[in-house]
Each structure stands twice: as C-alpha cells, then as structure tokens.
Amino acid sequence: MMVPLTQLEVAGLRPRLDDALTALQELRLAEVVTIVDPGETPPDLADLIDRTDAMMPLAGRSATGTVLSDTALRTTLDHLEPQVAKLLAGDEELRGEAEALPRSIDALDALQPLVPELGRLNDRQLANLGLASMALVLDDPDLRIVPELTRQLAELLGRGHLMVTSTATPGGPVGCLLVLRRADLPDVNALLGTERIVEVGVPAAYAGKSLRATVEAMRERLAKLPGERNRVQTELAATVIPVAGSLHATIAVLRARAERAVAAAQADLSSRTFILRLWVPTKQTEQVERALADRLGQAVAVERLDTSESVEDQPVLLRNRPGWQPFQRLVGLLSWPARGDLDPTGLTALVLPIFFGVMVGDVVYGGLLLAGAWWLRSHWPKNSTVGQVGRVMALGGAWTILFGFLYGEALGSLGHSIGMPALWFYRGGPTALQPLLLFALAIGLVHVVLGLLLGVWTAARGNHRRQVASKAGTLLVLAGLFGLAGAAAAGFPAGVLTPAVAALVVGVVVACVSQGALGLLLGPLDLLGALGNVLSYLRLAAVGLASTYLAEVANQLGARGPLLLGLLVATLFHALNLALAAFSPTIQALRLHYVEFFGQFYEGGGRLFAPLGAAGATGSEPDSATGLPSHVRTTPEPVPARSPV
Amino acid sequence: MELGLIALAAGLAVGLSALATGYAQARIGAAAMGAVAEKPELTGRAILLVAIPETLVILGFAVSAMIILLLGGK
Incomplete structure (x- = not known):
C-alpha cells in the first residue's frame, strides 16, 4: 500500500543547517526537496571518496577502525596508492603472462616434431654454423599473414632460409620457426617490423635458447606463476589490511558528508537563514518535528504545507508485508x-x-x-x-x-x-x-x-469522467458478450439474451462517446483491445x-x-x-x-521515496554520527593505483 | 485423409503465427536489449514490449483449438 506523505518547510539559522541535516540523516524519514539547485558533491570531497572507494575492494568486508580526518586520509592514501599501484601492475603483468604462455607453449611445442634436430640447437651452436633462428608466435586467424610472410621472405632471401609453421589448434596462434643466414638477420628483423604482422613474440627471457629448451623454460615459468601471484596478493593484503578498518569507517562518514552537502545545496539559503523543504511520511511528521526541535531548539521552525493538490515530483513510499x-x-x-x-x-x-x-x-x-x-x-x-x-x-x-x-x-x-x-x-x-x-x-x-x-x-x-465512462462502457460490453456467449453455448436462460444485447449496445455507445470527436474510430478499437486482453x-x-x-x-x-x-x-x-x-x-x-x-488501471511513472540516510550505514566523525544514503554515492573513477604501469 | 488435413490446418494455424511472433520478437528484442544496455531501468518495459507479439501465437493457438474442437470431433 502507498503511505501518505506530507511536505514540511523547515526554517532555521544557517550555521545550524548541518546539525539539522545530521538529525534528519539519523532519523531516515525525510527526503529533501530541491528548492534552488539539485546540488552535487564538492569536488574535494568527491575526489577523496573516489580515491578511498578505489581501495575498498582490497580492504575486505568487515573491519572496525577509527575515522580519519581529511588530512590524515590524504596522507594515508598518498602513501598507499603508489605501493598498491605497483603491486596491482605486477599482478596484472603476471596475469597477462599466465594467459599468454600456454598459447606460446602450444604453438612452439607443435613445431618440435617437425624439426627435431634443429629444435635441439641453441643460438650459439647455430652461430657456429653461420646460421640464426627466430621463434615466432603469430596471431593469424584468417590465415593471411603466414602466406604473405612466406612470400616476402622468399623475395628477400631467395632460397637461403627455412620456415616451418604449425598450429596446435585450428584458428589458434601459429608457431613459426625461421632458420636463416646470420647475415640476413637485420633485414628480416626490419621486414617483421615494417609488415603488418601481429606477432606474439617469444619473451626476451627465452632468447638464445633452443626450441626445446624454450618450451621447457616456458613450462617451468608457467608452473611458478600461481605462487608468484599469491605472493603479490599477500603483499597487497599486508599493505591495505592494516588501514582497512579506518578506511571503512571513514568512507561511511565521507558519504554522509557528501549527502549533507548535496542536501544543503538544495536548500534556500540567505546569509543568516536556511529553508529546507522535506517529504516525510504523514504519520511520522511529529517524530521529525520533535527530532529537529531536540537537536536545534529555538533555532528552527517547522511548518506543514498543504499538498492536497497535485505536487510536482512527489515521491511515493510503498509499505507492504x-x-x-x-x-x-x-x-x-x-x-x-x-x-x-x-x-x-x-x-x-x-x-x-x-x-x-x-x-x-x-x-x-x-x-x-x-x-x-x-x-x-x-x-x-x-x-x-x-x-x-x-x-x-x-x-x-x-x-x-x-x-x-x-x-x-x-x-x-x-x-x-x-x-x-x-x-x-x-x-x-x-x-x-x-x-x-x-x-x-x-x-x-x-x-x-x-x-x-x-x-x-x-x-x-x-x-476523470471520460475515463470512467470509457471503462464502464467496456465493462458493459464484456458483460453483454459474456451473456450472449453463455446463451449461445452454455445454455443460459433465454431471458438473459435481451439484457445482454442491451448491455452490449449501451456499452458500445458509451465507450464511443467517451472518446470524444474520434469516438467512432477509437471506441471500437478500445473494445477490441479489451476483448483481445481476455483472449490473451x-x-x-x-x-x-x-x-x-x-x-x-x-x-x-x-x-x-x-x-x-x-x-x-x-x-x-x-x-x-x-x-x-x-x-x-x-x-x-x-x-x-x-x-x-x-x-x-495503472499509470506508473512514479519515483520511490529516498530519505536522507536511507542506506542505513553510519559512520562516526570525530564529533558526530551520521547516516549513509546510497543515492548520493558518486561513481568512482578509475584511479592510477589500479592502472597497469 | 480428412483428419490429416484438419491436423495440418491446426498445425499451420499455430506454426505460421509462431513464425510471425518470432519475427516480431526478434526485431523488438534486439531494439529492447539496445535500450536496456543504455538504460537498465527500462528492463520491465523491455520485457513487456518483447512479450506483446506473443498475442499472435496465442490467437493462432485459439484458432487451432477451434479447428480441432469444431472439425476434429465430427
């Protein structure tokens, strides 16, 4: 059911506005109406909330701690952010490596059976023969790059090279082993640099090894990666957890302050006074008045406004079982x-x-x-x-x-x-x-x-008289049709027939007349719609x-x-x-x-009542306790701490 | 033979209207999902709009039922 709401106008001394808003946050029964400006969170506060929010996913769920002042919070964040950014970047790098290595291993491993002897030679042994080798992993889902590369290499090197390719999975990365004269190495490097080759290069850490040794080294590295990621996660936790309690307590206070700042911007302010307009549940009006009087004493006056006429943008409060x-x-x-x-x-x-x-x-x-x-x-x-x-x-x-x-x-x-x-x-x-x-x-x-x-x-x-007539006409038509269908199929008494026809005729006329000038067109359409609704x-x-x-x-x-x-x-x-x-x-x-x-019967389009302090989380500033509504939360921007370096 | 034709007619009544419903739902659904991606609060209206063409197949079902009940029972 819908709970009736009353609008209150609260006038008070401007220095006590924050006190009044704090009392309303604790009460969680009043939504502030915009009189002047919808308001927004002050940039400094929004920045602090964003920076703190970015740390919250790392801070765990439940923790208790003291509320930090703005200066202490900035110092803490200045200290935390570079460390966290470095660790997150390291974690991101490890994650990328863990994703890329299996693809490289699969592609290169598939080459080994094709060139078993070459696969065992490392760079030094090849250099003694005046040769060099390059192991590449190419992303070539359309199978266009490998033929193009083959053609370009043939043009550049003639028959003085060997290229072996293999794919572990259809459409997957292509492993490519290129053996060439050592003297041709710079030209080939230049070709690979200028052509549109999407190369998944073999990391520098595996340079100089034979094909077989490269694959084995990659496997060893892959096995070590989970342990390294766990170590980074442990370091991240060790960095953030000591201040997690304070961050939790502080972010709640910051959000409450942001909500009060937005509410204050919505008020009508003079140099000495403020006027707030509030929606409150009618039954709780006295409770709100009493709470304001208790907190502000003589410095506030509350008046109930007449909202019997339709008021623009009135919220609705639903209270159901x-x-x-x-x-x-x-x-x-x-x-x-x-x-x-x-x-x-x-x-x-x-x-x-x-x-x-x-x-x-x-x-x-x-x-x-x-x-x-x-x-x-x-x-x-x-x-x-x-x-x-x-x-x-x-x-x-x-x-x-x-x-x-x-x-x-x-x-x-x-x-x-x-x-x-x-x-x-x-x-x-x-x-x-x-x-x-x-x-x-x-x-x-x-x-x-x-x-x-x-x-x-x-x-x-x-x-709305026309709507009443239209719906009443539709009801009569449905009753008439039901009577006729019953008389025709279900053996209703013959006496039903006349009232049914009468209801049908009257209903059609009323429904058409209620639609005004276009009644002859819209009336029957409405009636057909109602009939379609029943058939549905x-x-x-x-x-x-x-x-x-x-x-x-x-x-x-x-x-x-x-x-x-x-x-x-x-x-x-x-x-x-x-x-x-x-x-x-x-x-x-x-x-x-x-x-x-x-x-x-339903129009819809309403807006739910959103009182100050609605989300229920509260935080204690050094000198006060406040509520935490969700609807004023600012969307956190990505902060440098989360970007890969 | 006649029974087979009745069954075929009933099947066509539902089948063709189901095809029409599917075509309409595909067009509406694609547009509705685009709207929901932009404004998630439109989810309810999107469901409503996608569900509206189903009336076609329900009416097809009604016609099919009438064919079976009125002709199939003879």
Whole structure:
C-alpha cells in the first residue's frame, strides 16, 4: 500500500543547517526537496571518496577502525596508492603472462616434431654454423599473414632460409620457426617490423635458447606463476589490511558528508537563514518535528504545507508485508506507481503464483520447486534477490501442487497412469481442451474485469469522467458478450439474451462517446483491445498444455528401451520441462499482469521515496554520527593505483 | 485423409503465427536489449514490449483449438 506523505518547510539559522541535516540523516524519514539547485558533491570531497572507494575492494568486508580526518586520509592514501599501484601492475603483468604462455607453449611445442634436430640447437651452436633462428608466435586467424610472410621472405632471401609453421589448434596462434643466414638477420628483423604482422613474440627471457629448451623454460615459468601471484596478493593484503578498518569507517562518514552537502545545496539559503523543504511520511511528521526541535531548539521552525493538490515530483513510499517484497520489486520492474495510482503489489502477490500454478499444475514439479525454494532461502538471506526469488518459487510451487491434484498430474501423465485421480479434469485427456480453454478464458474475464473496476475507481478518484465512462462502457460490453456467449453455448436462460444485447449496445455507445470527436474510430478499437486482453489469457491453457505434453513425451521415451537408459532419458526430459516450467510461466504470468491487468488501471511513472540516510550505514566523525544514503554515492573513477604501469 | 488435413490446418494455424511472433520478437528484442544496455531501468518495459507479439501465437493457438474442437470431433 502507498503511505501518505506530507511536505514540511523547515526554517532555521544557517550555521545550524548541518546539525539539522545530521538529525534528519539519523532519523531516515525525510527526503529533501530541491528548492534552488539539485546540488552535487564538492569536488574535494568527491575526489577523496573516489580515491578511498578505489581501495575498498582490497580492504575486505568487515573491519572496525577509527575515522580519519581529511588530512590524515590524504596522507594515508598518498602513501598507499603508489605501493598498491605497483603491486596491482605486477599482478596484472603476471596475469597477462599466465594467459599468454600456454598459447606460446602450444604453438612452439607443435613445431618440435617437425624439426627435431634443429629444435635441439641453441643460438650459439647455430652461430657456429653461420646460421640464426627466430621463434615466432603469430596471431593469424584468417590465415593471411603466414602466406604473405612466406612470400616476402622468399623475395628477400631467395632460397637461403627455412620456415616451418604449425598450429596446435585450428584458428589458434601459429608457431613459426625461421632458420636463416646470420647475415640476413637485420633485414628480416626490419621486414617483421615494417609488415603488418601481429606477432606474439617469444619473451626476451627465452632468447638464445633452443626450441626445446624454450618450451621447457616456458613450462617451468608457467608452473611458478600461481605462487608468484599469491605472493603479490599477500603483499597487497599486508599493505591495505592494516588501514582497512579506518578506511571503512571513514568512507561511511565521507558519504554522509557528501549527502549533507548535496542536501544543503538544495536548500534556500540567505546569509543568516536556511529553508529546507522535506517529504516525510504523514504519520511520522511529529517524530521529525520533535527530532529537529531536540537537536536545534529555538533555532528552527517547522511548518506543514498543504499538498492536497497535485505536487510536482512527489515521491511515493510503498509499505507492504515482508512476504510481498519480491512482488513489489516485480511491480517496480515495470514502473513504480505514481501519486493517485493504486499499489498493485498485493494483487500481484495473490494472483501471480495462482497463474503459475494453473500453467504448471503438477504435484511432483511443484514439490521440486518447493524444495528448490527452501534450498535457496536457506542458503541466501531472505532480503537478497536470490532469497526473494525463492519466496516467489515457494508460492508458485504451492499452487502448482494444488493444481497438480486438480489436474491429477504427477510427472505429467505418470500420476494419471498409476491411478492418481484428477479432482477436476486431466489435461492430457481427449476431452480436456474445451474445459481448459473455458477455464483460461474465465480467469481472463475475471482478471480483466477486476482491472477495469479498479480503473473506474481510480479514474473516479481523479475526477476523470471520460475515463470512467470509457471503462464502464467496456465493462458493459464484456458483460453483454459474456451473456450472449453463455446463451449461445452454455445454455443460459433465454431471458438473459435481451439484457445482454442491451448491455452490449449501451456499452458500445458509451465507450464511443467517451472518446470524444474520434469516438467512432477509437471506441471500437478500445473494445477490441479489451476483448483481445481476455483472449490473451488463453496462454494459461497453451503453456500448460505444452508442459503436460512435454512431460508425456518424457514418460513415453522413458518407457522405451532398457530400464536404466529409459530412466536417464526420462529424467533429462523432465529436468528440461521443469527448467522451462520455472521460467516460461513466470514470464507469461508477469506479462498478463503488466499488459492485460495493469493496463486497465495503472499509470506508473512514479519515483520511490529516498530519505536522507536511507542506506542505513553510519559512520562516526570525530564529533558526530551520521547516516549513509546510497543515492548520493558518486561513481568512482578509475584511479592510477589500479592502472597497469 | 480428412483428419490429416484438419491436423495440418491446426498445425499451420499455430506454426505460421509462431513464425510471425518470432519475427516480431526478434526485431523488438534486439531494439529492447539496445535500450536496456543504455538504460537498465527500462528492463520491465523491455520485457513487456518483447512479450506483446506473443498475442499472435496465442490467437493462432485459439484458432487451432477451434479447428480441432469444431472439425476434429465430427
């Protein structure tokens, strides 16, 4: 539900503005309204936050320490940053080496069997013969460089050279061993420098060795790299951890200061006074007033403003049951409700799992979903995204079991074939299609009509007469069509026919008239849209049938062939079906809410209430305690400490 | 023979509308993902837009069901 908000105007002495903002941060009940300027974090403070933020990934999670003054923090960072930059650059270099070496080893190793004798000669032995060798690793995925290099070398050296190439993996780097006259070495080096050869050179550390010795040295180096990276990580930790507690404490205080600086810029300031405008939950207005009076005494005056008329950029505060939080997030995924909207969280929490159950409807699948939900909720915090997914899965699983009993399905047709009775009807049966379609349409009719009724109520509250008439007309048309369809197919009494036709005619006229000058065009389009919305609920039947028949396929395939193979195939198919069942029905149920249901009454476009100190982290400055809101955090820029040298 | 034609017609009703839905979703999905990459807060609207053409295949399913129920039962 939406919590009503009140706007307060707070006037006080300018020197006490920071005190007032600190009190509001601690209270976490007031959002500052921009009167003058949206405000931004002062550059000095933003720079300090950015530099400190860059150290936080290295500082671990939980640590306690004292808050540093700005000067002490700058000194600490000036001392830390060069050391950290050097270590990070060294780590980056090692990481790059660890990635590059296996490619070089593979490429050069593949050359060895081709030239076993040459591979054993080192540079000195080759020099005695008046020869030189070059080992290259070339990136040549398009196979254009090697032929080009071969042609250029032939032009330059004639027949006085030997080039052997080999690729360990198709498309991978090409190992290339070039043996040439020692006198030609400068010309070849010049050629390699001027041509467009993407060379992954063999590192200088392996120069002068034979091919075989190079590969062996590279392997030894590769084996040592993890140890070296661990040593660098240990040094990094030893550098940062001693001040990690202070950094944690200080960054919280810095963020709180930044938030207060932004809020102060939003206030109306004179040389001696300030005026702050705040949104606060109406029920907590007195609490805010009392907190300000306690902190500032006579130096502040608070006035409640009249916000009965629409106020620009009013935030919305939603307060729902803890169990509905995941569904609130699903509503926000589309758009947060605006002022005057209904909060559809409760209805979504109630109906979305039912739709899921209608579609999947299988006792065993439901049980597995429940087990999965229990596992997710026992391994992740309840408020985390994964924990909330577990909550939605649990509700969906419960309804899936219920509808599984109604349909008589357990692992699809398996339950039916072993005698599990269907309390309502079995979806895989030859006569199931008609009741399933009617059931889906009935659900659609009820859901769309509920949406239209909410739309009428919302429009009436906002005095939008045309919208009231349009939605009422649509309701009448749906009622008329339902009556006619019932009279034609379901054996409704003949007396229904006249009121149904009357409702249909009146509904069409009202819907057209409510659209104004273009009513004859827009009215019928709206009515067709509403009818399409109801028909769209047939997806409940379609997705459900697809799930049932995939389970049937799994069972039939499992029944063929040997027992173990059959079990394996059936398990694989049921696992696939369950994975699809966990994903597709959720999307479909969500879509039915977003498009067919919300479309009847929900405007959206709202902005969530974001009070000072909202994130809940607090830090203690040498003389005060402050809150830490997330929405004023500045995005950290990459700092030199993280760049490779 | 007649039963086979009925089954073929029902399959075509769903299959062709599924192709149309897939074509529309591919175009909308590509554009929507581009928009989400720029503005992640549009994720909900992207899902909504991608899901809209599914009505085509649902209507195809309805037609297919009508073919089976009205003609297949005879």
